[in-house]
Amino acid sequence: MAEKLEYKKAILVICDGLTDRGSSTPLSEAYTPNMDRLASEGICGLMYSIAPGIVPGSDTAHLAILGGDPYREYPGRGPFEALGAGIELEEGDVAFRANFATINDKWEVLDRRAGRFGSSELAEALNIEIDGVKFIVKHTTEHRCALVMRGERLSKEISDVDPHGPGKVLESKPLDNSDEAKKSSEVLNKFIRRSYEILKEYQTPANVLLTRGAGAFRNIQSLEERFGFRSFCVAGSALYKGVAKYLGMDILKVEGATGRVDTNLRAKADALLSSIDRYDLAFVHIKATDSKGHDGDWAGKRAFIERIDQEFIERVLDLDAYIVLTADHSTPVTLRRHSSDPVTILMHGDGVRVDQVKQFNELSCAHGGLGWIRGVDLMPILADYMGYYRMYGV
Amino acid sequence: MAEKLEYKKAILVICDGLTDRGSSTPLSEAYTPNMDRLASEGICGLMYSIAPGIVPGSDTAHLAILGGDPYREYPGRGPFEALGAGIELEEGDVAFRANFATINDKWEVLDRRAGRFGSSELAEALNIEIDGVKFIVKHTTEHRCALVMRGERLSKEISDVDPHGPGKVLESKPLDNSDEAKKSSEVLNKFIRRSYEILKEYQTPANVLLTRGAGAFRNIQSLEERFGFRSFCVAGSALYKGVAKYLGMDILKVEGATGRVDTNLRAKADALLSSIDRYDLAFVHIKATDSKGHDGDWAGKRAFIERIDQEFIERVLDLDAYIVLTADHSTPVTLRRHSSDPVTILMHGDGVRVDQVKQFNELSCAHGGLGWIRGVDLMPILADYMGYYRMYGV
Numbered sequence: 001m002a003e004k005l006e007y008k009k010a011i012l013v014i015c016d017g018l019t020d021r022g023s024s025t026p027l028s029e030a031y032t033p034n035m036d037r038l039a040s041e042g043i044c045g046l047m048y049s050i051a052p053g054i055v056p057g058s059d060t061a062h063l064a065i066l067g068g069d070p071y072r073e074y075p076g077r078g079p080f081e082a083l084g085a086g087i088e089l090e091e092g093d094v095a096f097r098a099n100f101a102t103i104n105d106k107w108e109v110l111d112r113r114a115g116r117f118g119s120s121e122l123a124e125a126l127n128i129e130i131d132g133v134k135f136i137v138k139h140t141t142e143h144r145c146a147l148v149m150r151g152e153r154l155s156k157e158i159s160d161v162d163p164h165g166p167g168k169v170l171e172s173k174p175l176d177n178s179d180e181a182k183k184s185s186e187v188l189n190k191f192i193r194r195s196y197e198i199l200k201e202y203q204t205p206a207n208v209l210l211t212r213g214a215g216a217f218r219n220i221q222s223l224e225e226r227f228g229f230r231s232f233c234v235a236g237s238a239l240y241k242g243v244a245k246y247l248g249m250d251i252l253k254v255e256g257a258t259g260r261v262d263t264n265l266r267a268k269a270d271a272l273l274s275s276i277d278r279y280d281l282a283f284v285h286i287k288a289t290d291s292k293g294h295d296g297d298w299a300g301k302r303a304f305i306e307r308i309d310q311e312f313i314e315r316v317l318d319l320d321a322y323i324v325l326t327a328d329h330s331t332p333v334t335l336r337r338h339s340s341d342p343v344t345i346l347m348h349g350d351g352v353r354v355d356q357v358k359q360f361n362e363l364s365c366a367h368g369g370l371g372w373i374r375g376v377d378l379m380p381i382l383a384d385y386m387g388y389y390r391m392y393g394v
Numbered sequence: 395m396a397e398k399l400e401y402k403k404a405i406l407v408i409c410d411g412l413t414d415r416g417s418s419t420p421l422s423e424a425y426t427p428n429m430d431r432l433a434s435e436g437i438c439g440l441m442y443s444i445a446p447g448i449v450p451g452s453d454t455a456h457l458a459i460l461g462g463d464p465y466r467e468y469p470g471r472g473p474f475e476a477l478g479a480g481i482e483l484e485e486g487d488v489a490f491r492a493n494f495a496t497i498n499d500k501w502e503v504l505d506r507r508a509g510r511f512g513s514s515e516l517a518e519a520l521n522i523e524i525d526g527v528k529f530i531v532k533h534t535t536e537h538r539c540a541l542v543m544r545g546e547r548l549s550k551e552i553s554d555v556d557p558h559g560p561g562k563v564l565e566s567k568p569l570d571n572s573d574e575a576k577k578s579s580e581v582l583n584k585f586i587r588r589s590y591e592i593l594k595e596y597q598t599p600a601n602v603l604l605t606r607g608a609g610a611f612r613n614i615q616s617l618e619e620r621f622g623f624r625s626f627c628v629a630g631s632a633l634y635k636g637v638a639k640y641l642g643m644d645i646l647k648v649e650g651a652t653g654r655v656d657t658n659l660r661a662k663a664d665a666l667l668s669s670i671d672r673y674d675l676a677f678v679h680i681k682a683t684d685s686k687g688h689d690g691d692w693a694g695k696r697a698f699i700e701r702i703d704q705e706f707i708e709r710v711l712d713l714d715a716y717i718v719l720t721a722d723h724s725t726p727v728t729l730r731r732h733s734s735d736p737v738t739i740l741m742h743g744d745g746v747r748v749d750q751v752k753q754f755n756e757l758s759c760a761h762g763g764l765g766w767i768r769g770v771d772l773m774p775i776l777a778d779y780m781g782y783y784r785m786y787g788v
Contacts, residue, residue, distance in 0.1 A: 022746075046765065053772075338785060372765040
């Protein structure tokens, strides 16, 4: 058990895909006086969010960095999306990423994204029950939805309906020999056929729902159960809210937090500042660094990093709290994909062993006092700084 | 699955036992302008081929560095020697290191190495079948052979026949209570007696075969299955060819590659250069650094390192490929044995985070941008550089 000591608050800022390969990077070339001040006054290092050589997805990386086990506690993408969409999941639920699409009457996909159209009204119409299985559909953004199947003895071991390209809508098939997988795929196929019958009445481009990424939800220990502190999440994109929710964080609703370059970073900082009093840990997710990496937009990535420095970091700099600044994985603009290169990390606050690193970038952090840690190491280290530690042994 | 991107080639050079203890070492004192150029232009670090404090054997170290699991996928020495000798192993085969020896008619060992005599003809004569078990014997070098037992339900849990010193030839005994171990040891004992009857007819010093290091072969995932790339091996000694073969590498036959100080390093470089077009990864093994360490020959080790620099590294330096230069373990001349001291590693090629290390040696590499990795980390890191990555999560 955590002993009663003086507890401190902390802010964990994860800039998605922040870091790059090579010796001159958007981060190393960006003008970031606030990040550099934190680096100068703090302890720096590099972090493998999963393990050396492993190219992390955003979901597994966040799960690890936020204190979960990226192998044993990873439920697949579907449950994260459903949680992020605000659906309260129950043990045994099978959740999917889903999207509205346009098909013709031969079930050939004409547009996998239904012209990026979707609505809550359409999603609402698909909340039906088939053979004792409840279908819960929630619209998120554009053509995107989360879908949950709730019922007795369901299985996530079923294949996607989404053809992921041109062709006909697929039949979902069981991926193992269990009765549960057979039943789950059969009921899902019935639902997909019903979705067409229901949606075509609305006469929009969204005349069917396609599913992928089935995952089974189970309850895991919350951060509060693991460490004893209360935490909340400020994020624009559903996925990150979902991972946070999975770990028992509260999700703050922030107007203007979009998960895109047009996101309102000042609004996110203000939301954090107005809520941190009621919590111990704030997790802030900033997405567009990753998007700029995927776009291969070197100058755009650098410019967005400078915005983070000025519009976000500067506003939270003087808070009486530990500040941890890091990334979930590298998304080098030269690769336009995630890579296994370790990410930069800095920890700033009372008592950290201040090292010689003066700048927050890929090369300087390799000389930091924190050395090389893994994603799963971060939350225990931070919890100890905050005073929420558990001694192993006596 | 790895996405289709631009793929790059790589050369992995393992100098056996390259590194030492202490502050002035054969590697740090050697004149190695080519290695130092690679270090200056690349990223350096230290590597524990198994784990800190573990003194690696050459077999387990290579298994880990080449992408296998040194604990769960280690079959023992026998199968590596048999594979390296060119025997095609089958699931369930039990393989041994074997050597011709000289005994008298009381079965007392007069010379464990039969005056370093052996021949393919003698080995061939021992390819017999006893009680449904096939014995496959292949001569390698001097008095050395590989021996394979092939049959139903055999066990590797049997003791050595080789007394490893003066005394009588031992009876092989079962090492557990299984029927398989009982049967295997009985059949092996019959074979050893038969080997004497057969070999004494030839009237050479080699009048019996002694066995040690029983190991069971099973198929493991090849490097191509693990990562998607095709690889080949350039090595002089059977053991390293065996580990490479175990992981599905092709083995290149190189005239003059002896695994000794007299090895033709230029021929190895030329063999590599003439074959790399047909593959993605070349693994080159250079043995004599280890032998010089075991000999306690400081000057000889330094001189051989300088030869590697001039006769091998210089020839492959300008290839359009990643170059990784490392060792499997330290063999300090002061100890004349393997030690757990981490080995130096450098990675050179597109996009690596070039650090401040200018020289390739034990002390400078401790300040490198790669930090401290383990043997099992190397192949995933290299695969990601080469473009053969698999994302974990989405």
